[in-house]
Amino acid sequence: MKRMLASTAVALVAVALASPASADLKPEEQIEIRQAGYEFMGWNMGKIKASLEGDYNADQVSAAANAIAGIANSGMGALFGPGTDKDIGEVKTRVKPELFQNMEDVGQIARDFVDAANTLAEVAADGDADKTKAAFGDLGNACKACHKKYRAD
């Protein structure tokens, strides 16, 4: 199931699928919603980091990891539709146009990201801080793989 969802996410990215739900959204709405997803994942990444560096709270970390995995698997590729490659009025985006020109590479990066998020959620559910730390590092690298290539500073 998770594998299937990962493939679905890639497919969404690869074809910038115009699903009914995303076709209804203006480009500026797509940008705002994808930024909301990244911001909320970022908050949860921060909570996991703080827990790994302080008193480990397995329940909080697992909940944070589930939030990240839920967002990662939700088909965010649909939020990179036509017209979302640049600022729209007050709605700014840091995405580089190169993202839309390298869909095969982006698809692989998206698949790695979803896999890493799912692995973190699975490992965190077991409550082992060391294994969670490793999976958290892998997810961070999966995030950076996209930021480095396709996000402006």
Place this chain on the structure above:
Amino acid sequence: MKRMLASTAVALVAVALASPASADLKPEEQIEIRQAGYEFMGWNMGKIKASLEGDYNADQVSAAANAIAGIANSGMGALFGPGTDKDIGEVKTRVKPELFQNMEDVGQIARDFVDAANTLAEVAADGDADKTKAAFGDLGNACKACHKKYRAD
């Protein structure tokens, strides 16, 4: 586990817990992150609604429900800390001050919301559109219970 997470969410709301992760956040950051969570849940609610009203896509609905449940269980109560009861510069909030004065009621509403989100995720995973529709309606009512009392129009 889910019950425990629900209780945790309530506890977070009830005491506006200053966890290390939220203590590090400025009030305006807390407002922005909670709005990001609601916005991303809203996108996923919209996808589920569109699927229920059109061609039912069980995988997409399940993924959307998991995203909502993941966010709902992530301890958003920590994002309602001191100073987040009003606009801060350019960061606007629609929360009514009454929310912070009725923590017992808010705790119950939060628990009902998390329960409804978990139920929707469980039902959607089975792929039955009718049962999902009912659970989706229940979740919508759980959202509205808070909006009606504690969110300005």
